[in-house]
Amino acid sequence: MTRDASAHEHRLRSHADRGPDEFVFSAAAGVASPDGFRAADLLLLEHVDPAADADVLVPAANYGVVGTVLGALSPSGRTLLAETSARAAGLCERNLAANDVAGDVALEATLPDATADTQFDVVAYAPRDYDPVDAVKQHIADALAALRPGSDLYLAAHPREGGKRYRDALADIAGGVDRIDKRAGVRLFRAERPATLPPTEYATFDEFTDSVAGDEFTFATYPGVFSGGHVDHGTQLLAETVDPDPEDTVLDLCCGYGPLGAVVADRGCETWFTDDSAVATACTRRTLDANGLDGRVETADCAAGLPADTFDLVVSNPPTHAGTSVLHELFARASDVLQSGGEFLAVHHEALDLPLDRAFSRVETVAHGEEHAVVRARN
Template sequence: MALSRHEPDLALGSRVEDGPPRYEFHTTDGLCSPDAFRPAELALLEACWGDDLGRLLVPQANYGVVGCVLTGVAETITMTETSARAAACAERNAATNGVDATVATTAHPADRDDEFDTVAYAPKPYTPIPVGKQHVANALASLAPGGTLFVAGTTETGLARYEDCLADLAGRVETVHDGDARIVAATPSGTGDPPAFVEPREFSATVDGVDLSLVSVPGTFSAGHLDHGTRLLLETATIADGAHVLDCCCGYGPVGAYAGATADVDLWLTDDDAVAAACAERTLAATDVDGTVVAADAVSGVADRRFDHVLSNPPTHAGDGVLSDLFSGMARVLAPAGHATVVHHRGLDLSRHFARFSTVETLAMGEEHVVVRLSGVRS
């Protein structure tokens, strides 16, 4: 993962005599709170530090603060993330701080075959409540008998609604820390599979006479309908038989599904979000399209391949560093005569990112979006 914009050096003092004098963390655009520690994560450190945590799981670990610092009071550390970019940053920070931790990118955080003695979870502010509840339910189900789940949050992160969920699922729920962020601790009430708060939703869309069966879940971009920008991209792009095609930032896969349904291509899809990538696999299967889906930051999962055509509706809200990594990555994976077709909001100026290409052509203008073709990678 390239850290292209800035690397705020965040540090916390160490309480471990034989550990580093302080813990240092590198962050990047696209992660939650890249410029400051989150109060919920700091509260978890305060609440958990005096305990023997045993086997610790940190779901949605972000850039690894909780997992790295609590290594001093845990037997083993496992950090999971749905974001491949965040997982790479957490893994880097574990190495920087000399922490022996398992870091995994997964579509189902806390839904693992392993058992844990402790789970420490700080829901991110923008987490849809059903998604957060699913993380909580999965975390409870992953606990060994006698284990404890700590959930930290504020009013803004919907902690009260997670408490209601825990009241229905857990054997015991109590507040163990109150301050800028509050922490509740819960113990499992028994064994069994966790309830489902998030269910895949299949819906259909037709583009230029091509029927697509799309599968999404809450929290994925435009989860209930094909958005206007993606539709304009598909109505504009020309997919040639025999092409090596990449759907970059694929979401739940409408672009890749359309490309594979309209032409005989070697199809690859990639997205930073493992949940979206899992939905994209379902979309390809539902639309009867063959392709390979990779959960990876930008083009890192396909860096050894070259593509005749890259298609993308990029996450322009994710920050300049994410876009810089994304477009430089597109330039690297394009075949010599290849091109990229990209859609974005008309009000955005992406010319700095397009400067990596010698030719920028406007192909279509919608009410809110524009489709451009990028070709001729500059050396």
Template sequence: MTGPLELAAGVADGPDSYRFHTADGAASPASFRTDELVLLRSLHGAAPGDHLSVQSNYGVVGVGIAASAVSVRMTEASARRATLCRRNAAENGADAHTAVVADLGRLTQRYDTASYAPESHTPIALGKQRIADALATLRPGGRLFVAATDGAGGSRYADCLRELTGGCRTITSTDGCSVYVAERPAEFESPQYVEPTRFTARVDGVPFPLVTLPGMFAAGRLDHGTRLLAATAAVDDGDRVLDLCCGAGPLGIYAARTADCSVTLTDDSRIATRAATCSLRAAGVDGGVVTADGVAGVADERFDRVLCNPPTHAGDGVLSSLLGGASRVLTGDGVLLVVHHRDLDLRPHLRSYRSVSERATGEEHVVVAARR
């Protein structure tokens, strides 16, 4: 965890200021996102009623609006970020609840207002899907506020709102960010912008089906690092295997296709675990799938093999938590096999292991084996 960041309150109700803890893996952990701040200012005085904050990051909008709302529900596709939202709500005394959700269509409550600030790397199809699904959670006449920069596809999201509702207003444009608002029509059905990609991957001649979704790493293909790790894993019959940071589940599925083993797949992203569940079903593999931050969801289990292609872009905090945590769920003679780009050095994150050795090298990647 890093921070905290301090933000002055924008309304008379509630505390004079808010403090937000952040961490690697969150968007903009070192400073507030401009679009979230502009969105929060736009919501002040908007009589939010029952409010839905979509993709809440570490909770700036949801926590900041709680004092003037009847109720607040924050959603996050990331278990790690959802933990931050819950912590920040509790420490700021905000009556705001958080759920790890990838599909807003699963929400049964109806809201008066909703808000969303797409991140710059969000695929447009996924951003549009969230806008459409957020509108579907609103009561007729309810308002959706969307804050986006041009770099995050702001004009395309405004066009999407117009197409879905027949009208869209720009209520502010400042600091390179615009906030758009639209009302849910009396009759509304959310269209489908996001479609899964289904394909067959092969490792050492062994075929297996995979399902990916927009917003995932290596969507629609099997990346070279994962392929190298799968070919190197050497899983034995009877092994208990954990596919850590599973994505669509290729490592766990390949292990189950090549050995009589049990497999568990876990990922921080609810989008990834949805895809992994579909991949297991398509492959006919009986395995468990858990959405959790690192090994938090399997802390009481033990594994002979932990296979991991970690999100090296997520920062040192995430890597240390992932790889250090893996040692706690290994059996006494278990092994962590992790793949990374050859230009990276993961040794600082593997200090809790008694031995670390190079297992395989590819054109761009290295697989290392770490033992407790």
């Protein structure tokens, strides 16, 4: 494969004897390595050569580089790109279509359960550096289970990004692992799916109880979800500040496992929850069930697909780590979904400034905590 990249559009030239001579990919801020191809992806593409009728599974598909190329190499088989991020899943769909490759995209918290009719011939997996170790190890176990016995799982990872632990987990489950290659520090391993697999559980949904705005709630969590185990100080401050009318329609934007929305739903509001992460929204659904609350939960990129002019109030503890461009999109969408006269309440660390001025005409700080502040914005 030969690469060429410009802005967030990247081109990859193929030297395979089937499939297109060149692939084109769109990327975006908020996914892994939007400015270029990942070394782990390229290493997988150098060594994974599925049969034309192979069924291929690509966990953590990111914006679809590996899945799109392997799907082109196996046009008579099924290719499934699995993602937990709505933004990444949308890019996967876009890039499959742009390259005229047939493939399915699954936006789920965990890999689809394997059955005799849905097993795969090849798994190609390159975990991202920010993926939680236990969640990756669970993906490895579930991906092995999704293979037909005797088929291969390929794993590409850097030792500094958990590669040794992932290799060890793969070897423990499969009974052995081969090292295939190394490039730019990334190691590529291969393991064959044995006829039987031991029961393996590295990551599970769990629950904890915490007091928020004077009331006690049970929250669901999973490895990697923000502030699992306790409700963070910023969210606590915002929950103590918000005072909705029970007749309000409220959106918890970037809901995580749902603490803000749970508070307003408990006060009688019609409450919607949205997050880019399918893991987070799976936790939110469990949080609602655990507390006997009603709410509508959507996995969506920056609240894409939610109806405009719908909400009296939008509350958010936004992902400031995602970068300014993602925050601009997020706040623009928050403005769009607010009704006339509605309010957007967000919490942020005192050391940071939220880029709200593009989306809202009036912004003011309404509460301060030890390290956080709550801002109110209106159209």
